Amino acid sequence: MKFYGRIADLELLEREYRTVADGTGPTRGKALIMSGRRRVGKSRLAQEFCDRSGAPYVDFQATRGRSPAAERADFVSALAQSSLPGAELVSGLQAGDWNQALRALALAVPDGTPAIVVIDEVPWLVEQDREFEGALQTVWDRHLSAKPVLLLLVGSDLSVMEALQSYGRPFFGRAGRMTVQPLNVADVQSMTGLGAADAVDAALITGGFPEIVQSWRPGMSREDFLRESFTSPLSPLLAAGELSLLGEFPEASRSRVVLETVGSGERTFSAIAAQAGGNGALPSGTLAPLLNSLQSKRILAVDLPLSAKPDSKNKRYRVADSYLRFWLAFLERSIPLIERGRGDLAMERVERSWTTWRGRAVEPFVGESLLRVVSGTWPDTGAVGGWWNRRNNPEVDLIGADREPVASHVHFAGSVKWLESHAFGRREYEALVRDVAAVPGVTEDTPLVSVSRSGVEDGLPLAASWGPEDLVRAWQPG
Numbered sequence: 001m002k003f004y005g006r007i008a009d010l011e012l013l014e015r016e017y018r019t020v021a022d023g024t025g026p027t028r029g030k031a032l033i034m035s036g037r038r039r040v041g042k043s044r045l046a047q048e049f050c051d052r053s054g055a056p057y058v059d060f061q062a063t064r065g066r067s068p069a070a071e072r073a074d075f076v077s078a079l080a081q082s083s084l085p086g087a088e089l090v091s092g093l094q095a096g097d098w099n100q101a102l103r104a105l106a107l108a109v110p111d112g113t114p115a116i117v118v119i120d121e122v123p124w125l126v127e128q129d130r131e132f133e134g135a136l137q138t139v140w141d142r143h144l145s146a147k148p149v150l151l152l153l154v155g156s157d158l159s160v161m162e163a164l165q166s167y168g169r170p171f172f173g174r175a176g177r178m179t180v181q182p183l184n185v186a187d188v189q190s191m192t193g194l195g196a197a198d199a200v201d202a203a204l205i206t207g208g209f210p211e212i213v214q215s216w217r218p219g220m221s222r223e224d225f226l227r228e229s230f231t232s233p234l235s236p237l238l239a240a241g242e243l244s245l246l247g248e249f250p251e252a253s254r255s256r257v258v259l260e261t262v263g264s265g266e267r268t269f270s271a272i273a274a275q276a277g278g279n280g281a282l283p284s285g286t287l288a289p290l291l292n293s294l295q296s297k298r299i300l301a302v303d304l305p306l307s308a309k310p311d312s313k314n315k316r317y318r319v320a321d322s323y324l325r326f327w328l329a330f331l332e333r334s335i336p337l338i339e340r341g342r343g344d345l346a347m348e349r350v351e352r353s354w355t356t357w358r359g360r361a362v363e364p365f366v367g368e369s370l371l372r373v374v375s376g377t378w379p380d381t382g383a384v385g386g387w388w389n390r391r392n393n394p395e396v397d398l399i400g401a402d403r404e405p406v407a408s409h410v411h412f413a414g415s416v417k418w419l420e421s422h423a424f425g426r427r428e429y430e431a432l433v434r435d436v437a438a439v440p441g442v443t444e445d446t447p448l449v450s451v452s453r454s455g456v457e458d459g460l461p462l463a464a465s466w467g468p469e470d471l472v473r474a475w476q477p478g
Helices: 007-022 042-053 068-080 098-108 122-128 131-142 158-164 185-192 196-206 222-229 236-248 254-263 269-276 284-296 322-339 343-373 426-436 468-473
Strands: 030-035 057-061 115-120 149-155 175-179 300-303 316-319 383-388 395-401 410-417 448-452 464-466
Touching: 007 030, 007 042, 007 149, 007 175, 030 042, 030 158, 042 057, 042 115, 042 149, 057 068, 068 098, 068 122, 098 131, 115 122, 122 131, 122 149, 122 158, 149 158, 158 284, 185 196, 185 468, 196 222, 196 322, 196 343, 196 468, 222 236, 222 343, 236 322, 254 269, 254 284, 254 316, 254 322, 269 284, 284 300, 316 322, 322 343, 343 383, 343 395, 343 410, 343 468, 395 426, 395 448, 410 426, 426 448
Parallel strands: 030 149, 030 175, 057 115, 115 149, 410 448, 448 464
Antiparallel strands: 300 316, 383 395, 395 410
């Protein structure tokens, strides 16, 4: 299968490998922790990099819930079958613990030729055997760091991967870090062959997850893609969400109930507590740790009003990636319909709420894109968010500032209008002028801006305006 995008990721890995090959690092070997959401394409990226490098390598993937002994046996077997020069030296070895298994790795890695070692799903190894981290540190310090090896430690549980590098843990200070993000909107456009506005829709629906984007045939409209996906519950669009959630929540749990509540559209703490509690609201002492855990795993994101005044109580929660947000909002409940051959009813569900859902879902994407776009006009902009009060009246879509969550200087304020056939016009401009007056830090001199899917009416005194083409262009390389 053709490999798309990931230019920056491949370049980063190549630079790290060159450091190893040229011997220009502080140690001969180099370790890199590669994390990212489940199904985002980390394993495929690592394999593509190994293939392109031409270097000898081993790529081992752990299995969740397996016994440590069986896992070590598979690890040594993978070494023996790899292209590492010392593979035959470890054939038939028995590893009684991870120290022995990782010493076998050190034996297989050459002394004079650069090599690559990929250990995938590291969190499962940590979960299986408490000794793994300590053994990794010991063997790295004594053997592997002195060899020309690039060690890639790959994992999807972001909280565990971050903890590997935390102070007091065995591998602290020994590895660099990279985060693999979903494919960006420019990659999605390249793969689907769509215009900018439709490519943004495709990015929101697929979340940039490679296996889903690859199922979107070039030139296919949003409606046709959904109809085709709704012909089978095994289509990538439907299947990836459940597989991703099963990876995070192997059993039914309160965490999943809370996630589904946020995915259904509840955004405030009190509303989530009321909806997720069933017959009664979840107590604060129960809900707060669940929300914190989902945030630490990067499954949920929390937004605060951005202005020159602190407001830590007015939090809003959202599902962090747009594909899972789409899946929870529309697809989870539609799978039984699709299994009965009623994909048409599932399509009707999407169409009834598509415009409303998209209008909210596009806002984080707009903010991330504008951080790239405005660097020329407002180079000190370090944050783009929104502002709202407790009653959500008024609500301002765009606030550009020097920092978050409390700005010392607001650079611009604006509105997002993301409709197919309605431009940003005089009425929207007047509403923006009225609403921004309530935002702390906004003055009469604060520039006003707009982002619109369908253009801007002539003659409006806006400092800047952007459309889909501008946002997509912001993600294109070079």
